[in-house]
Amino acid sequence: KEKTFFMGHAKRMGLAFDICRACDKLTEEEVAKAWFYKAVRSIVYKQTNVGVPDAEVMNRHVEKMVQEALSCSGVEDIMQTHEEVDLYSESFKDKLESIDMPNTKFNVLLKLLKQAIKDYGKVNKVKAQEFSEKLAKVVEKYNTRENVGDKIKFVDMLSNDLTDIAAELHKDKKSFENLGITYEEKAFYDILVKVRDEHGFPYEEEKCKELAKQIAVLVEDTTKYNDWDNRENIKATLQRDLVLVLYENDYPPDWNEDVFQKVLAQAENMKKNLE
Secondary structure (H helix, E strand, O other), rough: OOOHHHHHHHHHHHHHHHHOOOOOOOOOOHHHHHHHHHHHHHHHHHHOOOOOOOHHHHHHHHHHHHHHHHOOOOOOHHHHHOOOOOOOEEEEEEEEHHHOOHHHHHHHHHHHHHHHHHHHHHOOHHHHHHHHHHHHHHHHHHHHHHHHOOOOHHHHHHHHHHHHHHHHHHHHHOOOHHHOOHHHHHHHHHHHHHHHHHOOOOHHHHHHHHHHHHHHHHHHHHHHHOOHOHHHHHHHHHHHHHHHHHHOOOOOOOOHHHHHHHHHHHHHHHHHHHO
16 A cells, blocks of 8 residues: 555656756755655566566666666766866767756856866966856856746756857967967966056057067066065065066056066966966
């Protein structure tokens, strides 16, 4: 009697779950419970209707069903990887397509994109901050989605926004090749361009690239000393040499402390993450 009661309710729950799983009303806990009860019902059915399997077969079956319940349609495989995920590979696209819950897909993309931006920030602090700000705007829209009509369509749209940011990030990371500078030099190039644009003074792109190369050499020569970032005399020397390099290259028209602070922050960031 208890078995019949459980099997009937679990079956109805499973049918209802299959209908509702694509909406954004179910919490992660409710989804996990649904997969769990579906797994238990499947085990009970196989055990009582197909013949009792031996312990080894049963253990393998239980392990498989629990894994399915935990993975929630392929999410675990993506979320728990310890390797860098290629957001544009066919294998990743296939895994992403297997996730049929809009909110889960959004959060998978969000986590991977956050990690990608964090990794980029190890080399390029300025650009990583810009991408973090773009990401924050999408997250803000997601957190206030209660005010929209079709929530499923809206979350799918936000997932597309995340994909667009990932594409832009990928393009930016590769842009140093077309600029004719190194990956590390581009970090200083981006600082020069950002300060130039924020303060509105003219300075040609080619000059920015050449100046970035000189700053990169200067920073490399400075950061070779142990504990350099805690020694004020070395920092003072760096600032003096940086002022001279900028002055010799007519950048900027008037000295701006913002340039030095950004270069110093980038130097400290690069030294910390690339050692």
